[in-house]
Amino acid sequence: MAGYGHEDLLDAAAVSTRVEQAYEGLRSLLLSGSIAPGTRLTEADLTRMFTVSRATMRTVLGRLTQEGYVTGEVNRGVRTRSFSVEEAADILEARATLESALAGKAAERATDEEIEGLRRTLAEMEDCRARGDQDGYSAGNRSFHQQVKLAAHQKALTRVFDTLHYPLVMRQYRNVHALHPRPGSYEEHQAVLFAIITRNPDAAVAAMRHHVASARGALVLRTDDDPH
Numbered sequence: 001m002a003g004y005g006h007e008d009l010l011d012a013a014a015v016s017t018r019v020e021q022a023y024e025g026l027r028s029l030l031l032s033g034s035i036a037p038g039t040r041l042t043e044a045d046l047t048r049m050f051t052v053s054r055a056t057m058r059t060v061l062g063r064l065t066q067e068g069y070v071t072g073e074v075n076r077g078v079r080t081r082s083f084s085v086e087e088a089a090d091i092l093e094a095r096a097t098l099e100s101a102l103a104g105k106a107a108e109r110a111t112d113e114e115i116e117g118l119r120r121t122l123a124e125m126e127d128c129r130a131r132g133d134q135d136g137y138s139a140g141n142r143s144f145h146q147q148v149k150l151a152a153h154q155k156a157l158t159r160v161f162d163t164l165h166y167p168l169v170m171r172q173y174r175n176v177h178a179l180h181p182r183p184g185s186y187e188e189h190q191a192v193l194f195a196i197i198t199r200n201p202d203a204a205v206a207a208m209r210h211h212v213a214s215a216r217g218a219l220v221l222r223t224d225d226d227p228h
Contacts, residue, residue, distance in 0.1 A: 106196050114147065119193070
């Protein structure tokens with residue numbers, strides 16, 4: 001049996017790189033919450049978007065289907081995941097536990113540079129709040145939570161947290177008419193940051209748990225087409 005040559009190994013490595021890049025790109029897009037639940041994603045559109053072959057995209061979609069980001073349809077590509085009310089409630093409850101733990105670790109492990117980044121993000125959120133820029137505030141909110149997660153330097157917790165599909169749930173169930181920021185949101189972020197700055201893990205856990213619980217209380221658990 002002929003062995004693999006150097007060129008074969010290089011080709012295999014290139015294919016693996018393309019798959020990984022397309023996977024991370026599409027996964028990030030899904031986790032941004034910018035695509036509505038139940039949206040059909042075709043191989044043709046995705047191959048053009050990520051400049052990869054259909055074979056590569058099929059590998060990516062198979063992986064994302066296994067991980068629960070999308071659901072497959074025979075001969076029709078895939079659709080973005082939607083969640084039942086019960087699934088959404090379970091995910092939000094799990095988020096409170098995991099993100100609180102991440103905030104506690106961030107209070108222990110965040111670097112000075114990471115803390116400064118959180119300060120800047122919170123300042124930008126305050127500016128957006130003052131200007132009534134809801135989209136800008138929402139973007140800052142997502143960035144703040146992402147920064148806290150990274151500042152925890154806890155890979156195992158991060159991997160579990162990322163499997164919750166929380167942004168997808170928010171995209172499906174958030175009341176599109178609700179004001180953002182909701183009352184108290186900015187002050188809750190301030191409390192989380194202060195606990196991290198003062199290296200107080202217990203306070204960081206409590207502040208994040210309160211913040212997530214408040215956000216959950218403001219969430220409208222109903223589908224967009226539910227008239228009630």
